[in-house]
Amino acid sequence: MNAPSGADVVVDDVSKSFGRIAALRGVSLRLKPGEAVAMAGRSGSGKSTLLALIGGLERPDTGRVLIDGQPIWAQPRPARARREVVGFVFQRHLLLGALSARANVEVPLIGAGAHRAARHERAMSLLEEVGLADRAEHLPSELSGGERQRVAVARALANEPRLLLADEPTGALDSVTSERVFDLLFRLRDRLGMTLFVVSYDRSVGDRADRAITLTDGQIDSEHPPAGR
Numbered sequence: 301m302n303a304p305s306g307a308d309v310v311v312d313d314v315s316k317s318f319g320r321i322a323a324l325r326g327v328s329l330r331l332k333p334g335e336a337v338a339m340a341g342r343s344g345s346g347k348s349t350l351l352a353l354i355g356g357l358e359r360p361d362t363g364r365v366l367i368d369g370q371p372i373w374a375q376p377r378p379a380r381a382r383r384e385v386v387g388f389v390f391q392r393h394l395l396l397g398a399l400s401a402r403a404n405v406e407v408p409l410i411g412a413g414a415h416r417a418a419r420h421e422r423a424m425s426l427l428e429e430v431g432l433a434d435r436a437e438h439l440p441s442e443l444s445g446g447e448r449q450r451v452a453v454a455r456a457l458a459n460e461p462r463l464l465l466a467d468e469p470t471g472a473l474d475s476v477t478s479e480r481v482f483d484l485l486f487r488l489r490d491r492l493g494m495t496l497f498v499v500s501y502d503r504s505v506g507d508r509a510d511r512a513i514t515l516t517d518g519q520i521d522s523e524h525p526p527a528g529r
């Protein structure tokens with residue numbers, strides 16, 4: 301697999317409201333290329349909204365998001381730029397139930413126009429990467445929760461994203477399995493060099509990241525290096 305370099309992300313004074321609810325209030329943040337940043341914060345503090353803005357799924361009301369110096373909404377085709385740069389892992393895996401693990405990992409490659417044999421090969425190497433090569437032909441219903449989430453990680457990596465956004469990727473898993481999924485994410489970051497932004501309540505994730513931030517009521521409330529560094 302090629303080693304994509306990490307994306308440089310700048311969030312510049314971004315605000316976003318839903319009706320009268322101010323989900324984000326003037327958030328500024330920089331994710332350096334290859335940096336792993338963990339974000340905690342109470343339910344409703346704006347974490348998923350911030351990820352959606354960085355990933356180009358939502359447009360900010362005010363402020364800008366720049367990836368590698370380019371404002372994402374100013375590009376002629378923001379959706380395409382997003383697909384080429386960003387990988388998402390969500391709390392629930394969102395795999396397609398009728399498709400095998402391998403076929404799920406191939407889905408983003410279809411959009412990218414890869415040929416069938418190349419897609420197959422790439423999906424297999426990604427499943428190997430997450431330790432699931434022997435489960436390639438299993439349906440999601442035939443996999444454990446942790447295995448499904450690892451398939452979701454493989455799928456998020458299919459297009460060699462330079463930015464991986466993970467929104468409570470282990471929210472539905474037990475602590476041992478969570479630990480494994482986080483191990484996988486950090487190991488992939490170390491090896492592939494992508495920028496990693498991960499939402500988790502888990503303190504140990506904050507400790508393993510290069511930096512940990514907390515969102516409170518739509519604002520960044522603290523930014524600190526992990527304990528012991």
Ligand SMILES: Nc1ncnc2c1ncn2[C@@H]1O[C@H](COP(=O)(O)OP(=O)(O)OP(=O)(O)O)[C@@H](O)[C@H]1O
Nearest residue numbers: 318321322323341342343344345346347348349350
């Ligand atoms: N599409 C939407 N329409 C209306 N309100 C929304 C929408 N999305 C988010 N909100 C509101 O914005 C605020 C922030 O939501 P967000 O999902 O970003 O929180 P969160 O920190 O991810 O919470 P959780 O930890 O529960 O996932 C909440 O008050 C939420 O109700």
Ligand SMILES: [Mg+2]
Nearest residue numbers: 347348349467
């Ligand atoms: Mg959320």
